[in-house]
Amino acid sequence: MALLRSSLNLPAVFRQLAGFWPDTRVKTSIIYLLAGFAMSNKIVKALPTAKQATPDYSTSEAGNPFVDGWYADPDTEIYDGLYWVYPTASYAYEEQTYLDAFSSPDLINWTKHPNILTIANVTWATKAVWAPAPISRNGKYYIYFGANDIQEDEAAEGKVGGIGVGIADKPEGPYVDAIGKPLIGDYHNGAQPIDQDVFIDDVDGQAYIYYGGHSHANVAKLNEDMISIGTFDDGTQFKEITPENYVEGSQMMKRNGIYYFMWSEGGWTGPDYSVSYAMSDSPLGPFNRLAKILQQDSEVARSSGHNGVIHVPDTDIYYIVYHRRPLSETDGNHRVLAYDRMYFNEDGTIEPIKMLVKDNFADGQMFNWKTYGGNWSVVDQRLTVANTAEGRALLDNNFTDLVFDATVAVTDGSGDAGLLFRATNLSIDGFNGYYAGISSTGTISLIKANAGTLTSLSEVGTSGYATTATEYSVRITAIGTEINVFVNDLTSSKIVYTDDSFAGGATGVIARDAGAKFGSVSVAKPS
Numbered sequence: 001m002a003l004l005r006s007s008l009n010l011p012a013v014f015r016q017l018a019g020f021w022p023d024t025r026v027k028t029s030i031i032y033l034l035a036g037f038a039m040s041n042k043i044v045k046a047l048p049t050a051k052q053a054t055p056d057y058s059t060s061e062a063g064n065p066f067v068d069g070w071y072a073d074p075d076t077e078i079y080d081g082l083y084w085v086y087p088t089a090s091y092a093y094e095e096q097t098y099l100d101a102f103s104s105p106d107l108i109n110w111t112k113h114p115n116i117l118t119i120a121n122v123t124w125a126t127k128a129v130w131a132p133a134p135i136s137r138n139g140k141y142y143i144y145f146g147a148n149d150i151q152e153d154e155a156a157e158g159k160v161g162g163i164g165v166g167i168a169d170k171p172e173g174p175y176v177d178a179i180g181k182p183l184i185g186d187y188h189n190g191a192q193p194i195d196q197d198v199f200i201d202d203v204d205g206q207a208y209i210y211y212g213g214h215s216h217a218n219v220a221k222l223n224e225d226m227i228s229i230g231t232f233d234d235g236t237q238f239k240e241i242t243p244e245n246y247v248e249g250s251q252m253m254k255r256n257g258i259y260y261f262m263w264s265e266g267g268w269t270g271p272d273y274s275v276s277y278a279m280s281d282s283p284l285g286p287f288n289r290l291a292k293i294l295q296q297d298s299e300v301a302r303s304s305g306h307n308g309v310i311h312v313p314d315t316d317i318y319y320i321v322y323h324r325r326p327l328s329e330t331d332g333n334h335r336v337l338a339y340d341r342m343y344f345n346e347d348g349t350i351e352p353i354k355m356l357v358k359d360n361f362a363d364g365q366m367f368n369w370k371t372y373g374g375n376w377s378v379v380d381q382r383l384t385v386a387n388t389a390e391g392r393a394l395l396d397n398n399f400t401d402l403v404f405d406a407t408v409a410v411t412d413g414s415g416d417a418g419l420l421f422r423a424t425n426l427s428i429d430g431f432n433g434y435y436a437g438i439s440s441t442g443t444i445s446l447i448k449a450n451a452g453t454l455t456s457l458s459e460v461g462t463s464g465y466a467t468t469a470t471e472y473s474v475r476i477t478a479i480g481t482e483i484n485v486f487v488n489d490l491t492s493s494k495i496v497y498t499d500d501s502f503a504g505g506a507t508g509v510i511a512r513d514a515g516a517k518f519g520s521v522s523v524a525k526p527s
Contacts (some may be wrong), residue, residue, distance in 0.1 A: 047069070054374050055107040056317055056383040062108045063359035063368045064301075064324075065336035071100075072335040073131040073249070074325040075197065075308040083107055083310060083370045085321060086116075086132040086143065090335040093149060095126040100171060101132075107310070107319070108338070108362050113408040116200070117143055117166045117410040118175035124141055124148075124160045124181060131249070131306070134171070135205070137226050141168045142185070143175045144209065151296040152187045153212070160185060162193035164213060165227050174460040184211065184220070188238035192248075193217035195264075195306070198222065199252040201283055208283055210241070210261070217242045217250055217263065219284060243278050244289040255318070260349050261287040264305040266321050267330035271296050273305040275322065277350060293342075294320060294353040297527070299399045299504075301326060301355060303335070308335045310339065310382035318342040318451045320353055326368075326396040357397060357507075357523040360382075372426060374511065382517035383509065387413045393518075394426060395506030401479045404507055407519040410473040415513025415526045418445075419476050435510050436476055436495070446485055446495050448502075458495045471517070472503070479526055 030159040041049040060066040068127020071087035078084065082103045089096055104110045117132070119125045126145035145164040150161025162182035166175030167276030184193040200207045207222035209229075221230030230236050241261070249264030259280045266272030274295035278287035296302045303325040310319040320342050323335040335357045341350040359368065362383045369376070369383070377384055385391045402421060410417050418437030425432050430452040437445050444460045475486040477493075485495035509518045 004209050005037070008510065022126075040526050041073045050519055053106070054315060054317070055312060056315075056492075057107065057224060057319075059356035059357050059358055060107070060339050061360050062363040062365070062459070063361075064338035064340075064355075064357075064365050066107075066339060066363075066365050067102050067110050067337055068365070069100075069336075070334055071337045072295065072333075073195070073306045074323060074337055075131070075133045075322045076321055077134040077136070077171070078310075078313065078417045078447070079103075079136065081105065082132060082171075082346070084180075085110075085337065085340070086134050086339055088130050088132070090323070091332045093335065096127060096129045097125075099132050099143070099145065099175075099217060101134075103171070113172040116168075117175040119143065119147075121174065121176045122147065122164055122166070125164060131195045133196045133198045133209075135200065135207075135226070138224075140167065140226075141171050141173075141175075142178070142198070142226050143173075144196045144198055146196065147182075150193065152192070153192075155186050155193075162186070163196050163209075167227070171314075178422075180186065183227065183229065184209075189216055189218055189240035189242075190214060191238075191240070193220045193244075195248045195250055197250045197252050199254075200255070206283075207357075208252070210252050212242070212246070212484070213248040214252055215247055216240060217246050233238030239284060241285045241287050243276075243287045245276060249275070250395045251307055251309065253309045253311070253318075255311075255344070256348060257281070257526070259283050260350070261285070262293075262307060262309075264307075265279050265292070266305070268305070269303065271302050273303040274352075275305050275307050275320070279348060290349065290351075293350050294322060294355075296324075297355045298327075298512065300397055301338070302358060304338075304355065309342070312430075316344070327398055328396050336499070339357070345360055357395065357521075359395075360520045366393070366397060370396065370426075372431075378515070382407075382409075382519045383521075384517045385511050385515060387411075387515040388511060392420060392426075392431070392508055394420065394423060394424075394506045395523070397506055397519075397523065398504055399506035399507055399523060399525070402476070402507065403522075403526055404476040404478075405520065405522045405525050406474055406509065407471050408438055408474045408509075409517050410438065410511075411515040411517055413514035414440055416443070416445065417511040417518075418509070419508045420501040421476055421478060422507040423449075423508060424502070428508065434478075434483065434499075434503050435514070436474060438472060438474070438487065439509070440514065444487055444494050445486060446483060447486075448499065450501065457499060458497045460494050471519070477526065 007517035070090040074089040125310040128149035130146040148161030162185035168175040169179040194213040196211035251262040304324040307322040374388040416439040420435040423433030484493040
């Protein structure tokens, strides 16, 4: 039985055991007997059926946001071989009455689990259900959440609100209120009871809850039941651990015996919202601020903060999962979920996070694209547009100097398709910017659009290029006023041109009098 309950693939185990008997009929009987026994004891569900590829990415390779919708404050767990993300629904406080979750086997394809917890199952919660923190223990699944946005004077007057705990039999819920009241409903050490994270130390199995708003952070022990607060050796229950610049968004992780405490700084609707961290050899600190590791990038997104962490098991691969605001969005609640790779220096410190821009369309989605004309969809991991007079699809970014890579193919029609950059005034009739296109007849062009009027800056007629439906690798480098266009050979440019008309803007793709498909999009700052 120890062999059957191991992490080995179950059919392989059967073959190994049956191999001890040479007679084929005996082998077959043993395999059926063991399979039936395993199924009757529900062993099969707990064992992997195939080895999954390690998700070793530089960012969300299929694009950020990686799920659709307005969400914030993500926290993460790994249950039964699936990666789980639990966020806040990013709407007005009165509309924050539920929690959704997302699961993925590969960090690319995500399944939405709606309404895993609602105020219908939490009698004291009425609004502002925030920042779920997931964890499992003793065969149960727990969600810790803030509710009601309770203020210090309201708590002193007996108003109900704070951090609650839901319990379920499955990661996707439904979660129900475990204790019928807040787990932490008062202010201790000035900390608003919100933005919690729960962490179980692998040294002694002790569970801790880290939380706090209003610029104060606390840590408390959780008892073995996970629904009551424990007591420290000195008789206290809440220890203040506030690091410099702490505002909210507590997060704890451990790597190589070191405890990493992370938090959010700045105002959640402002450009200064960001993530900083501290390192300690104790789960209780002290936590002395070391550096800011995630902050807005004016070319990619704003208000990036309130993070969780995904650690791919048995690797040194870590991702920071966080929310951010797209550049064109002005509503404070218009936040989306993103993740990027975390890298560590030899001394264990964390390198600053780079918010990368990629989309290989492996998830079959185009969440982060806005279209202007044309009928767009994702087909076979390519962003595809039907034959159109003019169709554009753009990312919500604002790059100045850039290296822009993608694959391009003209699928039908007599026109061209290519990469659009430094684009502004994105209405269908009057945009500004540049694009490098390939025509169905073999011409590579650099074109400038000024209020919608197109001017060819340079053309190269190259035999062997751009036959219909052939896919080509295209790279644009735009550094200052110099623009280079590469096709297939990414070491020798086909076009070099100097123009100072446009200094920055969005990146995207375009098709004119053609159908086209685009893939493997990557936009980065030059090294």
